[in-house]
Amino acid sequence: MKEISSAHLVKSEDLNHHGTLFAGRIAEWFVEACFIAACDLIKKPENIVCLKIHGLEFRKSAMKGDIIKIKSRVVLTGRSSLKTYAKIYKNDEVEPILEGFATFVHVDENGRPAPHNVTLPEPESEEERILRERAKQII
């Protein structure tokens, strides 16, 4: 499963009233990274809509000046759906500050679900296998 990497610098306009990274901003970066992973696989961004963001967990905060690094990928495909997963780190830390899944649907020109005709290969690692199993469980 191809992994997409992206990064953001936390700036003043990204902060909340606590002076830490605003949850809405990191959620936006999360959705965007997942969307990019879905588009990279399907190649038709205009036909992909976001259906659901599944249980985002904010484990640690981030501060102004931190570098936020995101790794996203598609972990499960259905007929029209794509389940994506992203992990977000800050600076060089090993433990993620946030992780979660987002589901996208491939639609036709009328906005109705349409087959994307993409099947993922078998998982190549234990991590990929676990992510695929987790993706099957979420609703």
Ligand SMILES: CCCCCCCCCCCCCCCC(=O)SCCNC(=O)CCNC(=O)[C@H](O)C(C)(C)COP(=O)(O)OP(=O)(O)OC[C@H]1O[C@@H](n2cnc3c(N)ncnc32)[C@H](O)[C@@H]1OP(=O)(O)O
């Ligand atoms: C929080 C902060 C946000 C910040 C944010 C910032 C944004 C940072 C920028 C990045 C941006 C990127 C994102 C751009 C793209 C839009 O922004 S799209 C705009 C938002 N999304 C929409 O407007 C979509 C509105 N919803 C719909 O139009 C319809 O519900 C849909 C999505 C077309 C689905 O239609 P439907 O008839 O309900 O679909 P249905 O046939 O029942 O199911 C279709 C598939 O979904 C699956 N499915 C149905 N329900 C579920 C479910 N609950 N869970 C999982 N799968 C499900 C089905 O199993 C089926 O899968 P397949 O078997 O075909 O593989």
